[in-house]
Amino acid sequence: MTVAVAALELHDISHAYDNNLAVAGASLHVDEGEVVCLLGPSGCGKSTILRIAAGLEPLQQGEVRMGGVTVAGGGLIPVPPERRGVGLVFQDFALFPHLNVAGNIAFGLSDLAPRERPHRVAEVLAQVDMSDFAEAYPHALSGGQQQRIALARALAPRPRILLLDEPFSGLDARLREQIREDTLRVLKQSGAATLMVTHDPDEAMFMADRIYLMKGGRVVQSGSPDALYRRPVDPFVARFFTAVNEFAGVVTAGRVATPLGVLPAPGFRDGMRVLVLVRPEAIHLVPAGTGSEPVVAGTLTQARFLGGVHWLEVSLRGADGAGVTVKVHHAGRDVPEAGGRVLLTLDPRDALIFATTSAGDAEAARGSDEISVLSNS
Incomplete structure (x- = not known):
């Protein structure tokens, strides 16, 4: 051969x-x-x-x-x-x-x-x-x-x-x-x-x-x-290609709480500190009463039209109760006025999760135990 x-x-x-x-x-x-x-x-x-x-x-x-x-x-x-x-x-x-x-x-x-x-x-x-x-x-x-x-x-x-x-x-x-x-x-x-x-x-x-x-x-x-x-191997790779929303959390019972809902964290031990990265285009606006994925409510604080998409900033309540601003790329035509209530959904498969060191920096994984793409499994 x-x-x-x-x-x-x-x-x-x-x-x-x-x-x-x-x-x-x-x-x-x-x-x-x-x-x-x-x-x-x-x-x-x-x-x-x-x-x-x-x-x-x-x-x-x-x-x-x-x-x-x-x-x-x-x-x-x-x-x-x-x-x-x-x-x-x-x-x-x-x-x-x-x-x-x-x-x-x-x-x-x-x-x-x-x-x-x-x-x-x-x-x-x-x-x-x-x-x-x-x-x-x-x-x-x-x-x-x-x-x-x-x-x-x-x-x-x-x-x-x-x-x-x-x-x-x-x-x-x-x-x-x-x-x-x-x-x-x-x-x-x-x-x-x-x-x-x-x-x-x-x-x-x-x-x-x-x-x-x-x-x-x-x-x-x-x-x-x-x-x-x-499938980026670390946060540097994920951040290099697009802006990302970043949330720190701790794995509990195989899941991690974020402002966008509680997400599955397969392959991570309970008690691990993790960094969850979500790209703006992975977050979607949904009408009230629809969406098979978890839906969270927020307030639209800013909107800019960029031609192909609208660039949005939405204020949410974080997992610790504090206010959090997330960035969203919305491809739809209709956008509420600033100050209006919006509903957001995220498919967990579109979120990225990385283990972090005590200093908060993502560390390299051994196999797939510490770096994973979140999934529904």
Whole structure:
């Protein structure tokens, strides 16, 4: 049986700048045709990993393999960047201002016979819908057009691996949505393995087949966007993707009391202090007399219309009797006026529960005993 070899594999990568550890024992892989996102806050080490993979940063510890072949580490002389066969797209696009679009794309085609280069340039320009701009210069292009040309230039040599460093961060929000849709289409058509760095969780969830979420130089969790969103391993992961409502509690008889009702806490010992996280979109407004799940009453204190949803703040009575404000994303058309009474419901499967230390920080689980998705079971 043939074992599939990853297009790109980084194993136990560590890297320091002076005495500052930027990456600490990170490992990841990207398969052919797969889009993988390195996600995390600024300074977490994700761009350093990308630069190490490209050969732009010297490897200090670990190993980099491409197509099963070691290109850095393992006691070998590292393969230089120009011989790694990777395509690069940087945050600032790095187009040559003195070359027109065709010249920029042809620059990396030195291995192609001169008579074949115009055909390849025309091919990738068509791929990114920029065929009419071959003679234009970078300064005459919009940000979105420059991004397309940078992608075309990276794709032109037909690399097996594409490395993208925050490629959409310089674009305005509406243009960014359109360009990333077009980019994902082109990446999938190319069949190249793609590793993309981003700090934007929405962008990572849209683009990625798999996500590696980093914090402090380490990979905290990896998996599909759905897995990281629905089954986060700790509160940091849950908080990174959306705002959350947070409630502290103590497990009693396998349940925990929250302002949204008493919820089941399977896998947690009685007496354990826990942190319950609930995303605003998991809480629903219900008409009086309806809803199969527990319903709690509150007072609407603020409402803002955001287009697709209403952003609400609702005042509830906490489990200890104190007032608590919860945030709700309501997709319905009708919203009561501020000061009105509302009924809220929560499916317990949409709440996340984590054991906490005495200091209140979520601690890592052993198996599923201390980190669990709440369920009705």
